[in-house]
Amino acid sequence: MAATEDRRAQELHSTISGTEVAPLYTADDVDLEYERDLGDPGEFPFTRGVYRTMYRGRLWTMRQFAGFGTAAETNARFRYLLEHGQTGLSTAFDMPTLMGYDSDHQRSLGEVGREGVAVDSLADMETLFAGIPLGEVSTSMTINSPAAMLLAFYVCVGEQQGVPRSELRGTVQTDILKEYIAQKEYIFPPAASLRLVTDMIEWSTRELPRMHPISISGYHIREAGSTAAQELAFTLANGFTYVQWALARGLDIDEFAPRLSFFFNAHIDFFEEIAKYRAARRIWARELRERFGARDDRSLLMRFHAQTAGVSLTAQQPEVNVVRTAVEAFAAVLGGCQSLHTNSYDEALALPTEDAVRLALRTQQVIAHETGVVNTVDPLGGAWFVEEQTNELERQAYDYFERIDAIGGVVAAIEQNFFQREIAEASFRYQGEVERGERVVVGVNRYVVEEDSPPPLLRIDPDLEPSQVERVRALRARRDGPSVQLALERLKADAGRDGVNLMPAIVDAARVYVTLGEMCDALREVWGVWREKPVF
Amino acid sequence: MARETGLLSKAKLRVVIAKPGLDGHDRGAKVIARALRDAGMEVIYTGLHQTPEQIVETAIQEDADAVGISILSGAHMTLVPRIVDLLRTRGADEVLVLVGGTIPRDDVEELKRLGVAEVFTPGAPTSEIVEFLRAHAQP
Numbered sequence: 287m288a289a290t291e292d293r294r295a296q297e298l299h300s301t302i303s304g305t306e307v308a309p310l311y312t313a314d315d316v317d318l319e320y321e322r323d324l325g326d327p328g329e330f331p332f333t334r335g336v337y338r339t340m341y342r343g344r345l346w347t348m349r350q351f352a353g354f355g356t357a358a359e360t361n362a363r364f365r366y367l368l369e370h371g372q373t374g375l376s377t378a379f380d381m382p383t384l385m386g387y388d389s390d391h392q393r394s395l396g397e398v399g400r401e402g403v404a405v406d407s408l409a410d411m412e413t414l415f416a417g418i419p420l421g422e423v424s425t426s427m428t429i430n431s432p433a434a435m436l437l438a439f440y441v442c443v444g445e446q447q448g449v450p451r452s453e454l455r456g457t458v459q460t461d462i463l464k465e466y467i468a469q470k471e472y473i474f475p476p477a478a479s480l481r482l483v484t485d486m487i488e489w490s491t492r493e494l495p496r497m498h499p500i501s502i503s504g505y506h507i508r509e510a511g512s513t514a515a516q517e518l519a520f521t522l523a524n525g526f527t528y529v530q531w532a533l534a535r536g537l538d539i540d541e542f543a544p545r546l547s548f549f550f551n552a553h554i555d556f557f558e559e560i561a562k563y564r565a566a567r568r569i570w571a572r573e574l575r576e577r578f579g580a581r582d583d584r585s586l587l588m589r590f591h592a593q594t595a596g597v598s599l600t601a602q603q604p605e606v607n608v609v610r611t612a613v614e615a616f617a618a619v620l621g622g623c624q625s626l627h628t629n630s631y632d633e634a635l636a637l638p639t640e641d642a643v644r645l646a647l648r649t650q651q652v653i654a655h656e657t658g659v660v661n662t663v664d665p666l667g668g669a670w671f672v673e674e675q676t677n678e679l680e681r682q683a684y685d686y687f688e689r690i691d692a693i694g695g696v697v698a699a700i701e702q703n704f705f706q707r708e709i710a711e712a713s714f715r716y717q718g719e720v721e722r723g724e725r726v727v728v729g730v731n732r733y734v735v736e737e738d739s740p741p742p743l744l745r746i747d748p749d750l751e752p753s754q755v756e757r758v759r760a761l762r763a764r765r766d767g768p769s770v771q772l773a774l775e776r777l778k779a780d781a782g783r784d785g786v787n788l789m790p791a792i793v794d795a796a797r798v799y800v801t802l803g804e805m806c807d808a809l810r811e812v813w814g815v816w817r818e819k820p821v822f
Numbered sequence: 823m824a825r826e827t828g829l830l831s832k833a834k835l836r837v838v839i840a841k842p843g844l845d846g847h848d849r850g851a852k853v854i855a856r857a858l859r860d861a862g863m864e865v866i867y868t869g870l871h872q873t874p875e876q877i878v879e880t881a882i883q884e885d886a887d888a889v890g891i892s893i894l895s896g897a898h899m900t901l902v903p904r905i906v907d908l909l910r911t912r913g914a915d916e917v918l919v920l921v922g923g924t925i926p927r928d929d930v931e932e933l934k935r936l937g938v939a940e941v942f943t944p945g946a947p948t949s950e951i952v953e954f955l956r957a958h959a960q961p
Contacts, residue, residue, distance in 0.1 A: 384844070387844075397900075400897055401895055470846025471846050509847075510848070511849040511853070600945050634943075634944045636896070714856050714857075720947075721948060721949055729945075731947070
C-alpha cells in the first residue's frame, strides 16, 4: 500500500500537455457569461456545438480510414465497411502517392501500397470506386501536396458514372501548412503550395458545392508530439492563413468559409480534449466574424472530423488499445465531432486487420447506441472544470497567435522552424516524463508483462509492388501520347502564370490519363521543391 | 566538420540518425536524437526523405560509430537491407546499425539475421537505446 502511494505521489497532476489541474473547481474558478462564452448549441459562439440538436438530430458520420495495397483490394475493404454500417468512405494513399511519385519511380521502391492504396492515375481511381455510386457516398481523401490531382481523378470518375459535379460529396485534406509543420509530406515551396490550395478552394466553391476542398488538420501536429494547445493554436493559425489567401484572391468570405472543414486528434487526456474542441469552435466563430467579416452563420461553424490518437497506442499488450480508443472516441463525441475514425488496436504493429477494424467501428456504435450520451447536447457544458479548461486552452491559443504574428505569420514561422521546435520540445518533455515514471503508460512503464503474443497482423503481398509498377507502365504505353504531352505543356504554362486557376488544366490532364507523378514533375519543374532544415 | 582528436572526445560516440524513404514521421527520430545528444553522444540527424545511398554516404563522411534508422512506413524490409549491404560494400561494416519503428516481430528477426544489431519498437525507452549503444558501439 505504501509503495503504491509513493508511486502515486511521483505522478504528475497536470494534463498530458502539461497544464496544471487543481484538485477542485468551483464557480469561483471560472469567468463565464452564458451568452458571450457559450450560447445555445447552434448559436454564436457555438461553444456548445455547431447544430441545435446535434446527435439527437443526426449521429456523427462513422468514417474509418482505409487503404492498402492495390485499388482493387481497397475497393473490397470499402464495400466491406459499407456493408457493416459505415456511412462514409475515407481513403488512405500510399507514400509514393502522397509524395507525388508514380509507383515505378526510383523513390517509390519498397513503399508501393504499404501504408495506403497506390493511385498512379485515373485508371486506378476507376478501380478504387468501382461499383460504388459516387452520388450516394461521401468520400474523404487524405492527400495534401497532390490533393488537386486526386480531386481531379475523383471528379473524372464522377463524370464517367454520370454523377453531376454538384452531387459529389466529401472532403479532400489539402492542408499543406501542417505538412511543413508536422507530417512533412510536402513537395513544393510554401507559396506555390498555397497558390494551389487557393486554386482548389476557388474552383471547388464554384464547381463542387457539396465538397469540402480542405480539412484543416491538427491531427498530425498532435501526432508529431505537440500539446493540445499547440494543436489548437497551430491549426487555427493555419486556418486563418487559408482564409487570408482566399480573401486576397478576391473570394467572398461567406462563399467559401462554409466549405472549410477541420480535423482534430482525440487524445487520451479526456477533459482536455473536450475543452479543446469547445475552444476551437468558439475561437473560429469569433475570428471569422470579427476579424474576417463573415456575416453568414454557416461561415462561422467549425465542423470537424476526429480521429483517436495513433500515438497513444502501444505495441505492448495491444489489446489494451481497445480501451484507450474507446475513451478517446468518447471524448470526441462529448466534444461534438461531426465524423469520427477510431483506430484499431493493432496499429502500433502494422496496418489493421479486417477484424480489428470492425472492433474499432463497433466501439463507435456502442457509444452511439448503448451509452445514452447522444440524448442531450454538450452534456458537460457548465461543468466548472471543463469550462475553465476551455478558457485556459483559448488563452494559450491566443498567446501562440501573438507569437506567430510577431514572427510574421505562419509561412515565416515555418521557414524559421518555429513550429517544429515547439513541437520537438513538447514531445521531448513528455518522453522524459514517461521515462521517469511521472506519467504512467499501462503496459509500457507499469503493469508490464513478459509474454506478449502478437495478434495476427495484416501482411502486404510482396508481389503487389511489381504488379502496380507493371500497371502504370502498361497505362503509359496504351494511352494517347500526344494528348498527354499537350496536357502537360498546358499545365506547366498555367503554373508559370499568376492569376490562372490550375484546376481546369489538372482535370483535363487527369481525363487523358496523365499520371500523378507526371503532373507533379511538371510542377516541380516550374516551382522547384521544398527542403527543410532539420532541427531536434 | 573536422573530428576532434583529443582523448576525451575520442571516447564520444558518433551516431547518425536517419530517416530513409518517403515517410515523414519524425517524432521518434528527433526524440532519440536529442536523448543521445543529452547522453553525451555526437548526433548527426540526416533530416527526411533520404535514400539508402545518402544515408550510407553520411555515415561514412561523418565517421559514424552507429546508424539509427527510423522508419514507420512499412518499407523497412526493402530499405534497411540495402543500407546494411551498402555499408558492407563501402567497407564500413563495423558501423552498428539500429532500427526503430513499427516493425512486426517476424521482420525483427529477419532484420537481425541480415546484420541489424537491434530493433526498437514503439514504447522502447530512450534510456534503453542509450545503454545499448554504450554497450555495443565502438568509438
